[in-house]
Amino acid sequence: MSKASLHTLGCRLNQAETAIIAKTLSDSGFEIVEWGEPADLTVINTCTVTEQADSKCRQAVRQAIRKNPNAYVAVVGCYSQIAAETISKIKGVDLIVGNEHKLRVVDYLDGLKKADTPVIIHSSKISRDEFVIDSVGLYDHHARANLKLQDGCDFVCSFCIIPRARGRARSRKFSDVIAEAEKLAEMGYKEIVLTGVNIGTYSSGGRGFLEVIMSLEKVRGIERIRISSIEPTTIGREIVEHMAHSDKLCHHLHIPLQSGDNSILEAMCRKHTSEEFADFVEWAAERIPDIGIGTDIMVGFPGEGEEEFKSTRKLLADLPVEYFHVFTYSDRDSTPASRMPGKVDFHVKKERSRIMIEMGQRKRYAFYEGYFGKTVYVLFETESNGYWTGFTSNYMKLRVESEQALRNQIREVSPIRIEGDTLIGELA
Ligand code: SF4
Known part of the structure; x- marks a missing residue:
């Protein structure tokens, strides 16, 4: 039986799509193995949200080829949609599939015959x-x-x-x-x-x-x-x-804010103001006291000076938002922002990203600490060395030590301390 390994970069939607590709491959007779294990086919489902994401995709493709030089390599998804030409120059890539056809990658594998130039399945529409x-x-x-x-x-x-x-x-x-x-x-x-x-x-x-x-x-x-x-x-x-x-x-919402400054939000062409965002999350947290709210923040958008960045920090410091995903702005080809003046220096962007990541961590800890000694319900997913990890309804990551098989069970847990980004608890 041929073996296939799959790798996802980027968002949850990409994860969903990789899972669908995995099922179509498994239904066609492939054994799905862990990423990095020897395989006859590797599928890399790519992302292009930032410049860094592009570079991570190229790295992942090169790594896959190094690890499995004889495997048939298929690169699919958003980066393939935007940069098929660039990917085609990476030696060892056999197939490039854009977003329109990627879920049916199984139809284009051509008996896993490697060739000198990759086949590109791409539709600009x-x-x-x-x-x-x-x-x-x-x-x-x-x-x-x-x-x-x-x-x-x-x-x-x-x-x-x-x-x-x-x-x-x-x-x-x-x-x-x-x-x-x-x-x-x-x-x-x-x-x-x-x-x-x-x-x-x-x-x-x-x-x-x-x-x-x-x-x-x-x-x-x-x-x-x-x-x-x-x-x-x-x-x-x-x-x-x-x-x-x-x-x-x-009891969980992830609502992208991007910036807490209205002039930046306007330049971003976002459809909301910082006040509207604040009103909504404050109301939601009042309505559902245990709700977990996360957000996306983009630092270093063109024109973001110290004052504008301060507005973002000030807004988020007091809002009931428990964790941040922090993105650093990078120019994306042919987007209006890429032509805007006021580009922010690389080191300044890096520092702002560090500040926001730290603030997000502090907020997450404070939220987690509020649950010490209380009871929460955790759906356990994975096990490693006798420790089981899962999530609560309001998206707290929680780990317990247990010899019982807890996979796919919802169990009552008392959180007692924090380690890294995880609450440690005891089964009730
Ligand atoms: S809402 Fe804005 S940031 Fe989100 S995918 Fe659409 S255009 Fe991109």
């Missing part, structure tokens, strides 16, 4: 139509699965290349979303994470994001539904109101 995906995802632990329900984005944030890499906003057919959730439940997954590029814009046959959540709640076997990143202007208060009463919808 990405369909705008509602879509179906005729496969479920395959994940290496049987607890949490990502469920793709949307792709693309019609917002035009001035720094963002994603609409070019993934096309216009489109939704997955409602019945297809529910059908995948049912199959995932049958396979034993207890938690599904709703993923897409701009999931709050979901719409299929007149049904929106809240309707899809309410229907997924009825799927027997699914015990938790988690919303992944959702744009501030697309999350209505009715979602939080529903979350407050639902026993399945996780």
Whole structure:
């Protein structure tokens, strides 16, 4: 049996798509092995959100070729969509597939025959139509699965290349979303994470994001539904109101802010102000006291001086936002921001990134500390040397020592201390 190993760079949506590719390969007779193990086929699902992401993709491809020089190498996804030409110059790459066709990479493998020049499957036009995906995802632990329900984005944030890499906003057919959730439940997954590029814009046959959540709640076997990143202007208060009463919808939101300064938000072409963001998260935290809220921050956007950066720090210092994903601005080809004046020095960007990462860590610790001595419920996913790790509904990472097999079980735990980014607890 041929072996395939897969690697994902970038976002949760990419993880969902790698899982779908893994399932199609497994259904076609491949044995899926861990990344880095000897394999006949390696698939690298790439990201292009920043310059750093591009460079990480090239590194991953070169590493894969070094480790498995005889394997057939397929490079798929966002970086393949944007930079097929550049990737084709890396010696050892056999196949490059852009976003439109990547889920069916299995159809283009050509008997794993290596050639001197790679085959490129690329379409510069990405369909705008509602879509179906005729496969479920395959994940290496049987607890949490990502469920793709949307792709693309019609917002035009001035720094963002994603609409070019993934096309216009489109939704997955409602019945297809529910059908995948049912199959995932049958396979034993207890938690599904709703993923897409701009999931709050979901719409299929007149049904929106809240309707899809309410229907997924009825799927027997699914015990938790988690919303992944959702744009501030697309999350209505009715979602939080529903979350407050639902026993399945996780008390967790990840809402990208990007900057706490209104002049920068305007230059970014974001659709919200810092005040609107603050009002919403404060209200959500009042409505659901144990809610865990995370955000994305971009430092070093053109024109971000000390004052503008201070506004971001000031805003976030007091808001009930528990963790940050910090991105450093880099020019993306043909985006409006790449042509803006006021580029920020590399070292200044690095320092701002460090400051925000540290602030995020402090906020996360403070949030975690609030749970010492209380009881939380953890869905355990992975085990290493007798330690089991999982997540709470409000997205705290928690580890316990136990000889019991806890995989895919939701158990009561008392958190007692913090180690790194993880709460350490004891099973109740
Ligand atoms: S909302 Fe803005 S940042 Fe997010 S994918 Fe769309 S254009 Fe990019």
